[in-house]
Amino acid sequence: xxxxxxxxxxxxARKVLAGRIVKTxxxxxxxTKMENLLPDKSxxxxxxxxxxxxxxxxxxxxxxxxxxxxxxxxxxxxxxVSAGNHALAVAWAAMHAGVHAKVVxxxxxxxxxxxxxxxxGAEVILCSDVQDAFSSMEEIAKLEGRTILQPFNSKNMIxxxxxxxxxxxxxxxxxxxxxxxxxxxxxxxxxxxxxKTSKPSSIVYGVEPEGADSxxxxxxxxxxxxxxxxxxxxxxxxxxMTMEYSFGVAQNFxxxxxxxxxxxxxxxxxxMRDNLNLMVEPACAASLAGLLGPLKEMVSGKAxxxxxxxxxxxxxxxxxxx
Numbered sequence: 244x245x246x247x248x249x250x251x252x253x254x255x256a257r258k259v260l261a262g263r264i265v266k267t268x269x270x271x272x273x274x275t276k277m278e279n280l281l282p283d284k285s286x287x288x289x290x291x292x293x294x295x296x297x298x299x300x301x302x303x304x305x306x307x308x309x310x311x312x313x314x315x316x317x318x319x320x321x322x323x324v325s326a327g328n329h330a331l332a333v334a335w336a337a338m339h340a341g342v343h344a345k346v347v348x349x350x351x352x353x354x355x356x357x358x359x360x361x362x363x364g365a366e367v368i369l370c371s372d373v374q375d376a377f378s379s380m381e382e383i384a385k386l387e388g389r390t391i392l393q394p395f396n397s398k399n400m401i402x403x404x405x406x407x408x409x410x411x412x413x414x415x416x417x418x419x420x421x422x423x424x425x426x427x428x429x430x431x432x433x434x435x436x437x438x439k440t441s442k443p444s445s446i447v448y449g450v451e452p453e454g455a456d457s458x459x460x461x462x463x464x465x466x467x468x469x470x471x472x473x474x475x476x477x478x479x480x481x482x483x484m485t486m487e488y489s490f491g492v493a494q495n496f497x498x499x500x501x502x503x504x505x506x507x508x509x510x511x512x513x514x515m516r517d518n519l520n521l522m523v524e525p526a527c528a529a530s531l532a533g534l535l536g537p538l539k540e541m542v543s544g545k546a547x548x549x550x551x552x553x554x555x556x557x558x559x560x561x562x563x564x565x
Contacts, residue, residue: 268294283544322389345366423449432497455477510532
C-alpha cells in the first residue's frame with residue numbers, strides 16, 4: 244500500500260513553488276463557438292497549464308525535485324528520460340539551480356523540444372525507442388553517479404501536479420467532475436489527490452490513448468503493467484508502463500479511465516485551434532477528446548474541469564498531424 248500525499252504536504256509544495264511558477268488561468272468554455280459542442284447543461288472550464296514555464300505542468304514537479312537535491316547530488320548532476328515535456332522541465336529547473344542535466348529523448352522527438360533542452364543547457368542523448376531510452380537513463384545514472392529525476396513515479400512530480408489540482412479547486416470550487424490526461428500517471432495521481440482530498444464528492448476520470456493504455460490495463464489487472472508496444476500520436480502520453488507509486492496513488496483517487504483514438508485527439512486539436520485559437524499537441528487535447536467522446540453523456544449537467552496540460556509542438560509536426 245503506497246503512502247499517498249496528504250493535504251498538508253500538497254499545500255507545503257504549493258508554498259515552496261509560490262512566486263516561482265505561473266498560476267495558470269482557467270478558461271470558461273461558454274462562448275457560442277463551444278457551448279453547443281459540450282455536454283447538455285454542463286458548466287465546463289479548462290485549466291490552461293500550457294502557459295506554464297517550459298510549456299507544461301512538468302515544471303512544477305521538476306522544480307521541487309531539483310530543490311531537494313543535496314550538495315553532492317547537485318555536483319554530480321541529474322538525468323531524465325522524456326518524450327520532451329519532462330526533459331524541458333528538468334533542463335529548465337536544473338539551469339536555474341546551476342546543476343548539469345542530461346536528458347534522454349527519442350530520435351523522433353519534436354525538434355523544437357530537443358532544441359529547447361539544449362537552450363536550457365542540458366546535454367541531449369537520443370535513442371531509437373522508449374525502452375532503450377529508459378535503459379540509457381539508468382546506465383548514465385549508474386556510470387556517472389547522476390540522480391534520476393523520474394517523469395512520473397516520483398513524490399515530487401506528483402506533489403507538483405497536486406499544486407495544479409489545488410489551483411483548480413480554488414478557482415472552480417463548484418467543480419463536480421475532473422477529466423485529466425494520463426501518460427505515466429504523474430499528472431493524474433497528483434491532481435486527483437488534490438481534488439478528491441479537497442472535495443471528496445468530486446469524480447475524477449482519466450483519459451488515455453488507445454495505443455498507450457498502460458494505466459487502463461493496470462486498473463483492469465489491479466497491478467502496475469508494462470506494455471509490449473506503444474502506438475499513438477500523443478508522444479507525451481506514450482509511457483510504456485505504469486509504476487508502483489504513481490499507480491498506487493491513482494488507484495486511491497481516480498474513479499475510472501476511458502480511452503480515446505488518435506483520430507479523436509486530432510479532432511480535439513482542430514477544435515481547440517478553430518474555436519479557442521490554441522495550437523496544441525495531442526496530449527493537450529486529450530481532456531477535451533475524452534469529454535466530447537466516451538464521457539459526454541455521463542457528465543451532462545455537471546460542473547466539469549478540463550486541463551490543457553501542456554503544448555510543445557513545432558509548426559511542421561502540427562501541420563502533419565492536423
